[in-house]
Amino acid sequence: MTPHTLTPVRRLVIAGGGTAGWMVAALISKVLGKQLDIRLVESDEIGIVGVGEATIPTLLSYHELMGIQEAEFMAATQATFKLGIHFEGWRNLGEDYFHGFGTTGKDHWTAGFQHFWLKGRERGLAEPYTNYSLEWSAAKAGRFAHLPKNGLNYAYHLDATRYGQYLRGLAEASGVQRIEGKIGEVELAASGDIAALKLGDGTRIEGDLFIDCTGFRSLLLGQALGVGYEDWSHWLPCDSAVAVQTASVGEPLPYTRSIAHPFGWQWRIPLQGRVGNGLVYDSRRLSDDAARSTLLAHIEGETLTTPRTLKFTPGQRHKTWHRNCVAIGLSSGFLEPLESTSIHLIQRSAIRLMQMFPAGGVRECDIEEFNRQSQNEIEHIRDFIILHYHVTNRRDAPLWQHCGSMDVPASLARRIELFRETGRVFHAANELFGENSWIQVMLGQGILPGAHHPTADLMGDVELGNFLGDIRAQVVRTVAQLPTHRAYVGSYCGVAEVAPKTST
Incomplete structure (x- = not known):
């Protein structure tokens, strides 16, 4: 033009x-x-x-731009708070990990916290990596509150x-x-x-x-x-989902559950008055009817809607x-x-x-720049999702066998290799998922780096033990002071304080 x-x-x-x-x-x-x-x-x-x-913390920025009042929005959408995602059975059957928002531990200007954690683990001084995350500790305890200086990072279920x-x-x-x-x-x-x-x-x-x-x-x-x-789909073979809503039967957890199955994975998203459930699956390995039956066999509470099947590429x-x-x-x-x-x-x-x-x-220059930014953004997210499927010890089903052995995009292969060999994470400007997100998922999926930054070697056992212990103690103290998630939501955005139903 x-x-x-x-x-x-x-x-x-x-x-x-x-x-x-x-x-x-x-x-x-x-x-x-x-x-x-x-x-x-x-x-x-x-x-x-x-x-x-389920959302991620960037939605708070959109609401700020729009001048949206959080309590009003949450009441209108029956929203609850979300501190991260609990991945169940993704690395191995019976093993779980948490991808929490925000940071874990405390970084040094020379190196990220994971290097000090790796050294502490080598010396027998460290607890599991997620124990140094305030978001995971609060999520596990079912607690939440707004903290000063955005001390607890969150998003929403809505x-x-x-x-x-x-x-x-x-x-x-x-x-x-x-x-x-x-x-x-x-x-x-x-x-x-x-x-x-x-x-x-x-x-x-x-x-x-x-x-x-x-x-x-x-x-x-x-x-x-x-x-x-x-x-x-050669990297992400799941092409279908079935979704259904159910009545709440317990406390609304402040996190999303992602439960791996032989043919895909299941989500559970708790709102104020109900739960969103779904099953994402590979239709070549599981029929639509079997997917529907599987989802209904793995939910809690009375169904409120008819299951809906979605097809996608x-x-x-x-x-x-x-x-x-x-x-x-x-x-x-x-x-x-x-x-x-x-x-x-x-x-x-x-x-x-x-x-x-x-x-x-x-103008053509605007079109080209818009498309370039859009492509970079979705490909970064694509790589992060492929990571969950590809780096796994599961070989108990054809889906996991395929994903574990498949070639992955070169951009993802570089990130995996860098972390596996050095414990470092490459992070380009404006990428959605920060270093701690990649670290949590790569550690959670089973990648243990073979090296750490030499800064961590400068700490003796006492100093390193105190450093890690102080972080953990601060997390425990903070969580102990938080109200329950359900009570906080009730007082914050007006949900009625009624006892949850019990499952039968």
Whole structure:
């Protein structure tokens, strides 16, 4: 495109609602609502996926940008707090580990805490690595509270459908117009750009920039504009999920459970009044009917919904922005919810678009930069998820045999080799998962480094023992002062203090 052909963007059309559509609408309308005509097209007849109920701490940043009051949001979405993910049976049958938010122990400017822990382990002075994590100790004890200076890092478990509705209220208050209707046709201009969406009743919705939030269908970017898809199922073989909601039968745990099975894994996500359950599996190794039966055999409490089966192909579109269309959410790509990154990817795309908003017209340089950043971000997360499957001692089922022996992306292989040989973690700027996330998962999956930084050798047994012991003692003291998670949620965002049901 040359400068004189640029068309200023004044009319923004968002195709599809749900978390993705309303998250984008709420953010852009808050900032540019007075300068843009923003319309969102969705149909009540088309269901939303709505099972992405676990989040990561980056959502707090989005809420801060939006000026969202936490207690109000949590009450509206029946949310609870989340301190991390408990992985059960991923390394070996009967062995668990925790990926907690925040940091573990205390770093030195020369080296991370893991090096001092490795030296302490060598000398018989160290407890398990997770014992030096405040988040894990609080999670294990079922406790939570807001601490000064963000001392306890957290995210949320939330009702995704209610979250979309909550964001819709914010967006409409900022001037977004919702149009009810099913998209029957995506009308292209002679230039190849999208000119309008034609609804089933014949209504035409014209726009200058279109946001594709139509889910797996990718009606605009994938179907109308023909942008292809890169399939990652050779690294991530699970291609299906079945989800169901159940009544709560116990205290809401302040963490997500991820339970490995021979053919995939199961999630349990506790909200204020119910639990979200799901089974992610490889349909070549487990039929849909068997998956449904397996999930129902491994849940607690009365089922509140009919189990829903979802089909997906892990991967990404070759471009997430093409011509005058930006795909956000499932329409741009999909990674299974193992590390609760779906809402994060929506959030990052929405913020990136806001920061690069083409008010003066769509420029190729913006498209290229947007696509470069989007690709780097999802590939980093992809590698982190593959790590869980690939580095494992399990060989009890074909899925685990395949994952343990498969070739992995070179970018992941380098990270694994570096940690295994040196105990160090390579971390590029702007990557989602920090050093401690990689350390927790690599140690948890069974990689024990063969070396540590020489700084740790400078400590004698007494000094190193005191160093590790003081960290652990501080964690224990802090957790002992915290209220129970359920009591804190009850007082903070108004959930009724009723005794949980007992399972039968």
